[in-house]
Amino acid sequence: MNVGIVGGGQLARMLALAGYPLGLRFQVxxxxxxxxxxxxxxxxxxxxxxxxxxxxxxxxxxVVTFDxxxxxxxxxxxxxxxxxxxxxxxxxATAQDRLSEKTLFWELDIPxxxxxxxxxxxxxxxxxxxxxxPAVLKTRRLGYDGKxxxxxRTSEDIQPSWQALGGVPLILESFVPFxxxxxVLGVRCRDGxxxxxxxxxxxxxxxxxxxxxAPCFMPDLERESWDYARRLLDxxxxxxxxxxxxxxxxxxxxxxxxxxxxxxxxHWTIEGAETxxxxxxxxxxxxxxxxxxxxxxxSVMLNCIGDLPERTAVLAVPNTHYHIYGKAPxxxxxxxxxxxxxxxxxTVSDHLRRLLPLVGFDPDxxx
Amino acid sequence: MNVGIVGGGQLARMLALAGYPLGLRFQVxxxxxxxxxxxxxxxxxxxxxxxxxxxxxxxxxxVVTFDxxxxxxxxxxxxxxxxxxxxxxxxxATAQDRLSEKTLFWELDIPxxxxxxxxxxxxxxxxxxxxxxPAVLKTRRLGYDGKxxxxxRTSEDIQPSWQALGGVPLILESFVPFxxxxxVLGVRCRDGxxxxxxxxxxxxxxxxxxxxxAPCFMPDLERESWDYARRLLDxxxxxxxxxxxxxxxxxxxxxxxxxxxxxxxxHWTIEGAETxxxxxxxxxxxxxxxxxxxxxxxSVMLNCIGDLPERTAVLAVPNTHYHIYGKAPxxxxxxxxxxxxxxxxxTVSDHLRRLLPLVGFDPDxxx
Numbered sequence: 001m002n003v004g005i006v007g008g009g010q011l012a013r014m015l016a017l018a019g020y021p022l023g024l025r026f027q028v029x030x031x032x033x034x035x036x037x038x039x040x041x042x043x044x045x046x047x048x049x050x051x052x053x054x055x056x057x058x059x060x061x062x063v064v065t066f067d068x069x070x071x072x073x074x075x076x077x078x079x080x081x082x083x084x085x086x087x088x089x090x091x092x093a094t095a096q097d098r099l100s101e102k103t104l105f106w107e108l109d110i111p112x113x114x115x116x117x118x119x120x121x122x123x124x125x126x127x128x129x130x131x132x133x134p135a136v137l138k139t140r141r142l143g144y145d146g147k148x149x150x151x152x153r154t155s156e157d158i159q160p161s162w163q164a165l166g167g168v169p170l171i172l173e174s175f176v177p178f179x180x181x182x183x184v185l186g187v188r189c190r191d192g193x194x195x196x197x198x199x200x201x202x203x204x205x206x207x208x209x210x211x212x213x214a215p216c217f218m219p220d221l222e223r224e225s226w227d228y229a230r231r232l233l234d235x236x237x238x239x240x241x242x243x244x245x246x247x248x249x250x251x252x253x254x255x256x257x258x259x260x261x262x263x264x265x266x267h268w269t270i271e272g273a274e275t276x277x278x279x280x281x282x283x284x285x286x287x288x289x290x291x292x293x294x295x296x297x298x299s300v301m302l303n304c305i306g307d308l309p310e311r312t313a314v315l316a317v318p319n320t321h322y323h324i325y326g327k328a329p330x331x332x333x334x335x336x337x338x339x340x341x342x343x344x345x346x347t348v349s350d351h352l353r354r355l356l357p358l359v360g361f362d363p364d365x366x367x
Numbered sequence: 368m369n370v371g372i373v374g375g376g377q378l379a380r381m382l383a384l385a386g387y388p389l390g391l392r393f394q395v396x397x398x399x400x401x402x403x404x405x406x407x408x409x410x411x412x413x414x415x416x417x418x419x420x421x422x423x424x425x426x427x428x429x430v431v432t433f434d435x436x437x438x439x440x441x442x443x444x445x446x447x448x449x450x451x452x453x454x455x456x457x458x459x460a461t462a463q464d465r466l467s468e469k470t471l472f473w474e475l476d477i478p479x480x481x482x483x484x485x486x487x488x489x490x491x492x493x494x495x496x497x498x499x500x501p502a503v504l505k506t507r508r509l510g511y512d513g514k515x516x517x518x519x520r521t522s523e524d525i526q527p528s529w530q531a532l533g534g535v536p537l538i539l540e541s542f543v544p545f546x547x548x549x550x551v552l553g554v555r556c557r558d559g560x561x562x563x564x565x566x567x568x569x570x571x572x573x574x575x576x577x578x579x580x581a582p583c584f585m586p587d588l589e590r591e592s593w594d595y596a597r598r599l600l601d602x603x604x605x606x607x608x609x610x611x612x613x614x615x616x617x618x619x620x621x622x623x624x625x626x627x628x629x630x631x632x633x634h635w636t637i638e639g640a641e642t643x644x645x646x647x648x649x650x651x652x653x654x655x656x657x658x659x660x661x662x663x664x665x666s667v668m669l670n671c672i673g674d675l676p677e678r679t680a681v682l683a684v685p686n687t688h689y690h691i692y693g694k695a696p697x698x699x700x701x702x703x704x705x706x707x708x709x710x711x712x713x714t715v716s717d718h719l720r721r722l723l724p725l726v727g728f729d730p731d732x733x734x
Contacts, residue, residue: 017387020380020407023678023691023703040387040407274686274708289683296663311390316656319641324390336390341641 001286002027004061004083006054006075007068008035008043010325010334011262014270015067016041018278024286028067029057036326037067049075058082063285065240069095069260070142086190086239086285091260094236098140098171098257105255108231112255113247118170121162127172128158134175137161139168147207151175176254178247182216183265186229187241187280190287194233195280196226197273197293200265202245203366208332210359211366212265212301214272224253232258241266241281264303264334271321271341272299297343300352302359304336309358314338317354319347368653369394371428371450373421373442374435375402375410377692377701378629381637382434383408385645391653395434396424403693404434416442425449430652432607436462436627437509453557453606453652458627461603465507465538465624472622475598479622480614485537488529494539495525501542504528506535514574518542543621545614549583550632553596554608554647557654561600562647563593564640564660567632569612570733575699577726578733579632579668581639591620599625608633608648631670631701638688638708639666664710667719669726671703676725681705684721686714 001024005012008030016026016037026041033045046053048071055078058064063084066076069092076089094100098115105112116127118137128135133155139148150161152172181204185197198215199222215222229244236242243263246253266277275283275291283290307329314322317340324336338355342348353363368391372379375397383393383404393408400412413420415438422445425431430451433443436459443456461467465482472479483494485504495502500522506515517528519539548571552564565582566589582589596611603609610630613620633644642650642658650657674696681689684707691703705722709715720730 013387017384020384020693021688021690023675023689023693025406039392275688283682288678291682291688292686308390311655315650315658319659321388321642321658322390323388326387326390 001025001063002061003282003286004029004057004064004079005037006048006057006064006066006071006079008032008037009067010036010327011067012037013040013325014267014278014323015065015262015282018270018276019282022279022282022286022288024282027057027060029053034328039326048072051078054079055082065261065281065285066092067261084285087242087260088237088239091236091238091242095258095260096141097169098138098173099169101258102171102173104232104235108228108235110228110231110255111253112173113176114174116172118172121159121166124158124162124166124170124172128152128155131172131174133157136173136175137165138171138173139165140171141169149207176247176249176256178249178254180248181245181256182218182221182225182248182253183212183243183245183263184222184225184229185241185243185263185266185269185277185293186226186233187277187284187290187293188233188238189284189290190239192234193290194230195290195293196229197266197269197277198222198295199225200268202265208303208305208334209264210303210305210361212268214268214299214301215295218248221248221251221253228253228255240284241277264337265301267323267337268299268301268339268341269293270323271339272296297341298345298348300340300348302338302340302352302355303334304338304359306331306333306335308336313358314355317351319351320355368392368430369428370649370653371396371424371431371446372404373415373424373431373433373438373446375399375404376434377403377694378434379404380407380692381634381645381690382432382629382649385637385643386649389646389649389653389655391649394424394427396420401695406693415439418445421446422449432628432648432652433459434628451652454609454627455604455606458603458605458609462625462627463508464536465505465540466536468625469538469540471599471602475595475602477595477598477622478620479540480543481541483539485539488526488533491525491529491533491537491539495519495522498539498541500524503540503542504532505538505540506532507538508536516574543614543616543623545616545621546618547615548612548623549585549588549592549615549620550579550610550612550630551589551592551596552608552610552630552633552636552644552660553593553600554644554651554657554660555600555605556651556657557606559601560657561597562657562660563596564633564636564644565589565662566592567635569632575670575672575701576631577670577672577728579635580733581635581666581668582662588615588618588620595620595622607651608644631704632668634690634704635666635668635706635708636660637690638706639663664708665712665715667707667715669705669707669719669722670701671705671726673698673700673702675703680725681722684718686718687722
């Protein structure tokens with residue numbers, strides 16, 4: 001079966017590597033000539049809205065998916081008119097706009113921070129009155145890794161925030177003083193079957209995910225997260241893998257955002273789960289039965305941001321699995337990750353203390 | 368780091384898929400335009416003894432390895448004169464000739480069947496007198512999957528066996544009425560560090576491996592196999608992964624043959640061990656630290672011979688991992704494998720009963 005992927009970053013690359021053993025073939029479309037998936041699969045270089053190239057990809061493929069949620073919805077709809085396209089364009093459209101996303105959460109009784117749309121300075125002032133401070137002003141579209149956000153702590157922050165972000169559709173969300181951040185990965189097949197991975201605890205720095213730990217053994221929250229994920233998957237008639245990020249406050253989940261694709265907080269599943277998120281996404285969109293989402297022992301995933309620690313140092317740490325994406329180093333760029341897997345959390349923690357300094361952290365950080 | 372592979376079959380394919388996450392790049396040389404590794408890495412199509420192509424591969428690569436032990440030793444030596452080539456050409460030469468191989472086992476005090484060389488009908492008669500019947504007459508070179516072999520049970524088999532195989536260098540080996548067949552995988556680094564995988568129990572049909580089970584929990588035999596493997600690795604100044612197949616008779620190991628490469632009886636390590644044989648081979652030849660060879664639970668690997676069972680049926684069996692090689696179906700050809708992994712042997716056995724009929728066996732076979 002031929003699988004086309006719109007986007008050729010590390011997620012597409014890991015999809016291809018997970019899919020080859022299933023007998024799948026891949027082609028990816030990416031604007032960058034050096035898109036890292038091009039090292040492991042044929043690359044069609046071109047813009048995401050190049051109609052001729054999209055047609056070429058859809059013509060070759062039996063199913064098309066994407067590794068990047070900011071591809072134009074019109075492009076997605078064009079492909080979906082020609083060949084099976086998953087996750088559905090509606091899910092893509094919803095996730096691209098924080099307002100649609102939050103509104104959907106709200107409709108499905110999934111708790112979210114309070115929110116209000118902001119299209120002018122006056123609306124921002126109104127929104128602050130309704131949402132209360134502290135709050136976070138965000139662009140409704142194209143935000144990722146903490147980009148396109150400003151925290152408003154006092155009314156003096158209103159004017160500068162508007163100046164920094166105004167001019168595009170915005171949303172003001174109440175700031176959640178969270179105790180922790182978690183995420184859940186759910187996957188749904190063409191026939192409606194679903195499966196859910198163990199709840200993951202995430203640690204961000206400067207808006208970028210740095211460390212994920214799974215399973216995180218919060219059974220009540222895990223059950224709650226699976227319930228919310230199921231509501232979203234069913235409502236969107238979803239096919240493929242969906243990630244949802246939550247804040248935890250007072251022991252309850254508050255949905256922050258969703259990503260209609262494989263997700264950084266699921267990279268641990270390559271070694272740490274019976275079936276990886278990448279394989280299960282491909283199984284789902286190809287109409288194959290889902291694989292077990294059960295964790296195998298305890299895993300910690302560490303992102304490599306900007307540049308890569310030296311291979312020998314990383315691999316010298318027992319039970320460390322290194323994933324290098326084949327991308328040029330660049331400040332703030334995700335260029336690789338490492339997953340520590342072990343049968344008991346104590347050993348994993350010991351090894352983690354050796355890995356953390358390799359990515360610029362204190363051994364006791366995230367302790 | 369650029370890795371060249373001479374041979375582009377399923378072993379090279381699985382090497383490439385294991386190596387991409389480590390940031391390695393691959394090119395393979397294979398005579399077949401449709402060599403299945405060509406689906407996942409650039410393929411140089413040409414003969415194994417094409418000097419210009421070998422030079423081109425060696426020029427591009429920082430290290431060259433092989434997935435096929437019958438490549439010409441002269442080609443191996445030519446590459447080794449130009450770039451790092453592992454496993455060493457001497458190991459390749461030894462494994463290509465059953466006489467050299469058995470002689471080395473004998474020198475290292477590794478038990479083997481009795482054997483004698485045979486280059487004429489008279490020598491075959493002498494050999495039968497020394498080795499005794501039953502015995503197996505084998506071509507010294509180019510045998511695999513039971514090809515190039517004849518069993519002699521009575522003196523009446525001497526003449527027809529000679530007629531079937533004579534004309535090339537032969538070896539007569541005493542027939543071992545074994546209780547079981549096992550194999551061990553050892554890996555050795557450039558710096559001499561070694562690691563060994565749990566002992567594997569193998570089941571063949573018509574000379575072709577059909578099922579491997581690991582770990583097989585025979586601690587005395589495992590220790591013995593590691594000891595023999597270490598002797599071979601050290602003596603050959605080996606770098607990379609080495610497989611040794613043994614008969615078990617009266618609770619002792621008798622070495623049958625070795626393969627200086629990743630091995631079919633190690634495919635279970637992809638899901639069933641902390642680090643796969645493919646990754647550890649690449650770590651060894653690239654000068655990286657070895658990964659843990661520990662088993663994770665219990666695994667059974669089943670080969671798909673000739674053609675592939677339908678994907679949906681295979682993946683519907685819980686905890687089954689399917690590996691499709693991208694090869695055209697052909698009688699007797701290895702076109703894929705499946706690995707069942709689980710935390711307890713009982714569950715694995717239950718699932719195995721569902722998989723066996725998909726590859727033409729009775730559910731109780733190999734019970």
